Amino acid sequence: MKTFTSHKQVIWYDEALITDSIEQVFDPEYWHAQGKVIGSAQGRGTTWFVQTEQLPAALRHYRRGGLFGKLVKDHYWFTQWHKTRSCEEFQLLQHLVEADVNVPKPIAARAIKHTVCYQADILTQKIEGAEDLVSILQKKHLDKSTYQAIGHQVRLLHNANVNHTDLNIHNILIDKDNKVWIIDFDKCRIEPNRVEHSLTAWQRANLKRLLRSFQKEVKKRNIRWQKHTDWSALESGYNQSIFI
Template sequence: MIQTIHVDNIYVQYDDQLMPKDVFDCFSSGFWQQQQKIIGSAQGRGTTWFVQLDRVQAALRHYRRGGLFAKIVSDHYFFINWGKTRSIAEFNLLEVLNQSGVNVPRPIAAKVQKKGFFYQADILSEKIPEAADLLDILQQRSLTIQEYQAIGLQIKKMHQAQVNHTDLNIHNILLDKTGKVWLIDFDKCYQQSSKNWQAANLERLLRSFNKELRKRAIKWQASDWQYLIAGYMA
């Protein structure tokens, strides 16, 4: 069950079936290092820490800005209300997608710490074990027709949940060792009631395939796109 704790300037939302009791400590990588639960890390705008919980593996991420503005303000955002903060919004969207049957990481816990007119944010979400993104896979092999159709089906389910993935690209689609398709990275994504944005989502993904074909010579050809669309239309 999703629980909420609001103490002074700190707001935490968490799944009490996945989250350990130390809910306030869980957003510190040092806490997990002391517990000897760190199982890996990845570098992006900052360090994402992978930790082992009792029931699942999790990814701990601190929200950081990108672009030139990040050199001035790296991790502070203007506060409007708790629900519109980056971590709580992503947590809630992942919960909507899970309830809609879309294969996305389960949200585990999200934290917001308000500081005057600004806030900092962190999120702990499920890490999909033994999974690789499409870029890594397509540098090694071609996808099967069935895999493309499965990708199209997951995108369709996401669209049926009225979720606009504003950065849908081949980095944000995973295949695990069983061939299950996962969609990830829903920061700054949102639900949208109209349908005119759905084609733009697909066009963005198509541009991503073509970009990586030119840049890294991935094992993909234009005719593969029809299989993904077939899965989407099924």
């Protein structure tokens, strides 16, 4: 990870993945001017999909949600540069890539300080040809091996001591090669490394949240999912110490 510092701004980046002007890559107009915007998605704000020199990427500005977000849309209390949400997510993604978990590669992240607050942006790999589980399960059932692959990726995530505090089926993607990816690591964290013979409280909480997400979308969007077969297959993939 390289670091670029200028007036009231710090940028962290992977020089192997970005050759564009590092101070401009967080500005959507920079990509529009070059004709390199390849799409967008709406959430709390607009995520822009852009084509860098190395790979397609997703550009996201950090925005608050909930009631507080209606008052303060995109400012966060500043303490230290390395504790900004953009820096923490960049480093966590690097940690997971090194642990061979299928997550987007972090390309660049930025924090801009404004007196006692800061704003932040992040640029990550766009997973091409991928859909989230909600979209897929609205159209078809998934087979046992795919659920096992999902469980395996969650297990790798946990083996890397990463607590995904919002693990749900919107944040699990499957690409055109049937490869499973996990996304959206804002506010997630690395837990202390402990030798445990059973699941920790945070690991159980992640799995319970994921199960509730399946159950919720069955009622809300009528996804094609059955607990007694599909969840059992996912648990099987999670519990296998060696995945083939």
